Amino acid sequence: MLTIKNLHVKLEDEDKQILKGVDLTVEAGKVHAIMGPNGSGKSTLSYVLSGRDGYEVTDGTATLEGEDLLGMEPEERASAGLFLAFQYPVEIPGVGNMTFLRTAMNAQRKARGEEEVSAGDFLKLVREKAKALKIDAEMLKRPVNVGFSGGEKKRNEILQMAMLEPKMCILDETDSGLDVDAMKLVADGVNALRDAGRGFLVITHYQRLLDHIRPDVVHIMADGRIVKTGGPELALEVEQNGYADILAEVA
Amino acid sequence: MAVAQPKPDLTESRIAALELPKGGAWGMAARADALARLRVMGLPGRRDEYWKFTNPDSLTQVAAPRAALFEAKDEAPLFDAVDRLRIVFVDGVFDAEQSDELSLEGVEIERLADAMARDIHWAREFYGTLETAGQTPVARPLAALNTAFATDGLVIRAVGKAAKPISLVYLHRSETSDAILHHVVRVEEGAELTILENGPAAARFNKCMEISVADRGAFHHVRAQGRDHERRAATHMFARLGAESRYKSFTLTVNGVMTRNEHVIELTGDDASAHVAGAAMGDGKLQAFHHDDTVFVTHGALRCESRQVFKKVLRNGAEGVFQGKILVKPGAQKTDGYQISQALLLDEEASFQAKPELEIYADDVKCSHGSTTGAIDETALFYLRARGVPRETATDLLVLAFIDEAIQEIEDATLQDDIRTRLQLWLERRRRG
Numbered sequence: 001m002l003t004i005k006n007l008h009v010k011l012e013d014e015d016k017q018i019l020k021g022v023d024l025t026v027e028a029g030k031v032h033a034i035m036g037p038n039g040s041g042k043s044t045l046s047y048v049l050s051g052r053d054g055y056e057v058t059d060g061t062a063t064l065e066g067e068d069l070l071g072m073e074p075e076e077r078a079s080a081g082l083f084l085a086f087q088y089p090v091e092i093p094g095v096g097n098m099t100f101l102r103t104a105m106n107a108q109r110k111a112r113g114e115e116e117v118s119a120g121d122f123l124k125l126v127r128e129k130a131k132a133l134k135i136d137a138e139m140l141k142r143p144v145n146v147g148f149s150g151g152e153k154k155r156n157e158i159l160q161m162a163m164l165e166p167k168m169c170i171l172d173e174t175d176s177g178l179d180v181d182a183m184k185l186v187a188d189g190v191n192a193l194r195d196a197g198r199g200f201l202v203i204t205h206y207q208r209l210l211d212h213i214r215p216d217v218v219h220i221m222a223d224g225r226i227v228k229t230g231g232p233e234l235a236l237e238v239e240q241n242g243y244a245d246i247l248a249e250v251a
Numbered sequence: 252m253a254v255a256q257p258k259p260d261l262t263e264s265r266i267a268a269l270e271l272p273k274g275g276a277w278g279m280a281a282r283a284d285a286l287a288r289l290r291v292m293g294l295p296g297r298r299d300e301y302w303k304f305t306n307p308d309s310l311t312q313v314a315a316p317r318a319a320l321f322e323a324k325d326e327a328p329l330f331d332a333v334d335r336l337r338i339v340f341v342d343g344v345f346d347a348e349q350s351d352e353l354s355l356e357g358v359e360i361e362r363l364a365d366a367m368a369r370d371i372h373w374a375r376e377f378y379g380t381l382e383t384a385g386q387t388p389v390a391r392p393l394a395a396l397n398t399a400f401a402t403d404g405l406v407i408r409a410v411g412k413a414a415k416p417i418s419l420v421y422l423h424r425s426e427t428s429d430a431i432l433h434h435v436v437r438v439e440e441g442a443e444l445t446i447l448e449n450g451p452a453a454a455r456f457n458k459c460m461e462i463s464v465a466d467r468g469a470f471h472h473v474r475a476q477g478r479d480h481e482r483r484a485a486t487h488m489f490a491r492l493g494a495e496s497r498y499k500s501f502t503l504t505v506n507g508v509m510t511r512n513e514h515v516i517e518l519t520g521d522d523a524s525a526h527v528a529g530a531a532m533g534d535g536k537l538q539a540f541h542h543d544d545t546v547f548v549t550h551g552a553l554r555c556e557s558r559q560v561f562k563k564v565l566r567n568g569a570e571g572v573f574q575g576k577i578l579v580k581p582g583a584q585k586t587d588g589y590q591i592s593q594a595l596l597l598d599e600e601a602s603f604q605a606k607p608e609l610e611i612y613a614d615d616v617k618c619s620h621g622s623t624t625g626a627i628d629e630t631a632l633f634y635l636r637a638r639g640v641p642r643e644t645a646t647d648l649l650v651l652a653f654i655d656e657a658i659q660e661i662e663d664a665t666l667q668d669d670i671r672t673r674l675q676l677w678l679e680r681r682r683r684g
């Protein structure tokens with residue numbers, strides 16, 4: 001599904017190397033988790049994959065189902081099936097949540113040569129998905145993320161994911177700032193989307209989310225590289241001992 | 252040694268090319284007064300302080316610069332969804348054929364010439380009066396020119412609640428038309444009136460509207476200036492507001508090589524309120540775009556409220572100007588004055604100049620003003636694009652969101668939506684090229 005090879009990324013405006021050779025493959029139907037100390041480059045990886053400005057790829061490749069991601073515009077990556085749940089979802093005053101969702105859905109469909117969703121079908125769908133995430137109708141009417149609590153913003157990300165049904169979902173710390181119940185809702189949202197054709201890359205600092213979303217593979221990222229890869233037990237190890245041992249071991 | 256020839260005087264050349272319309276003693280007198288005012292003031296030149304950011308030459312030169320006609324193609328006319336009394340002017344000339352009958356419950360409507368033909372007429376004490384008052388402290392020579400030479404216009408008097416909005420439709424059919432229109436509006440005590448205006452009107456349009464609102468009256472104004480790329484317009488709205496009266500005006504401008512919209516508002520009765528808003532969207536790609544909002548609000552009574560909200564979206568070298576002043580006279584205590592002008596510049600070539608001013612001679616007032624110039628929010632743009640919305644569509648969404656704060660100043664929700672839908676349509680067209 002998602003194949004990243006030897007990815008090197010530096011800041012565009014500064015001479016600062018952030019990713020120093022990332023290798024990672026997420027197969028269809030699998031959930032991979034990435035953990036790692038603050039500042040190790042996890043969000044940068046997710047931004048570079050989704051096409052945010054400000055970064056320069058100096059080496060390496062990233063493909064989605066064999067297609068070169070790095071050469072595409074952000075919207076093309078989205079239409080190709082890539083989705084990023086932002087660590088910090090963006091507030092957009094003046095743009096209604098519903099308008100935003102519908103515009104996004106139809107833009108993707110159009111790009112893929114599919115039929116646009118009708119107003120009625122859209123409404124039905126969004127109500128159903130919102131209900132599962134306990135997002136009320138009033139929130140849907142508000143401008144995108146404006147005045148949403150931290151947890152509401154994260155749930156809104158998952159709602160977008162559920163509506164857009166991407167092939168490859170990257171979740172950047174979607175669990176941070178969530179209370180226990182909201183964490184469960186988000187995990188349920190993710191689990192509902194799990195199927196043989198879809199891949200997940202879940203960035204997190206905590207074992208708790210991984211209790212609900214059982215990852216197939218866990219990676220540890222440090223200083224711009226994946227330094228260790230293992231099964232779910234790796235996350236438990238981090239939870240108990242922190243990163244010191246792992247980092248010492250690979251150093 | 253060669254003797255420098257005196258430059259032919261701009262004002263006199265312009266006056267010489269115009270003809271004072273005949274008819275009616277009081278009308279003629281008012282026109283003669285206006286002409287005298289104009290001669291004293293002279294037409295504005297590039298060095299006038301009040302025209303520092305806008306070059307008046309094309310508005311003052313003798314002949315109107317040619318303006319190609321613009322075909323809106325299959326687009327339904329604006330305000331079509333609104334139940335309204337439709338009055339049509341073609342290149343500045345009233346067109347009875349295309350207009351509804353000038354009759355509306357709660358309102359008296361006549362052509363200016365018909366009103367002037369009658370010695371005793373309510374409009375007599377209003378024609379040119381607010382324009383004259385509006386000449387101090389700042390001269391507005393184009394308005395004096397208008398009062399002197401207006402060839403057509405309406406006098407409208409609301410005596411009750413108008414049954415429906417009066418919609419003035421200005422069609423542009425001649426590439427060289429130079430139209431001068433003057434409307435006089437009187438809203439009597441407790442009466443209510445809405446005036447809608449749309450269309451480019453002419454190659455060059457000089458329009459003046461004098462609105463006097465008596466105590467507890469309400470006047471609403473929604474205008475959309477036509478999309479003709481090459482049309483030029485200088486408009487003046489002069490308003491005088493009585494106690495507890497309300498005045499609300501909104502203008503949408505899309506395209507137009509040159510637009511100068513002036514508002515001169517005087518709050519003379521206690522507890523009156525005046526809201527003026529404008530949204531302008533300019534793209535200098537096909538044709539230059541210059542848009543100037545100049546507003547002068549005078550608080551002369553107790554507890555009045557005024558609000559100015561102006562938004563501009565500019566790209567490809569489009570130029571925006573805002574000059575806004577709030578003057579609080581001595582004794583106008585408890586004044587609440589607010590003013591904001593904001594520009595969204597979509598590229599480096601676009602520019603915005605703002606000159607917000609407060610002049611306050613009372614001590615118990617609340618006045619604030621602000622002006623911002625910004626680029627598109629890149630973070631929001633990326634967020635939208637990351638969800639699959641193409642750059643251009645995402646930009647449009649953000650543009651509409653930005654403009655919407657001005658649209659929300661329109662009181663009527665249906666009209667708000669009409670303007671919104673129209674903007675959306677225009678943006679889509681623009682995108683498709």
Ligand SMILES: Nc1ncnc2c1ncn2[C@@H]1O[C@H](COP(=O)(O)OP(=O)(O)OP(=O)(O)O)[C@@H](O)[C@H]1O
Pocket residue numbers: 011018036037038039040041042043044045054087
């Ligand atoms: N646009 C930028 N400008 C300056 N520094 C940046 C920028 N983007 C990333 N960095 C730096 O790159 C490093 C990696 O940041 P990144 O956000 O990817 O870390 P992270 O692993 O997601 O951390 P966290 O766990 O705290 O979210 C940090 O040192 C960060 O300060």
Ligand SMILES: [Mg+2]
Pocket residue numbers: 042043044087172173
């Ligand atoms: Mg991060």
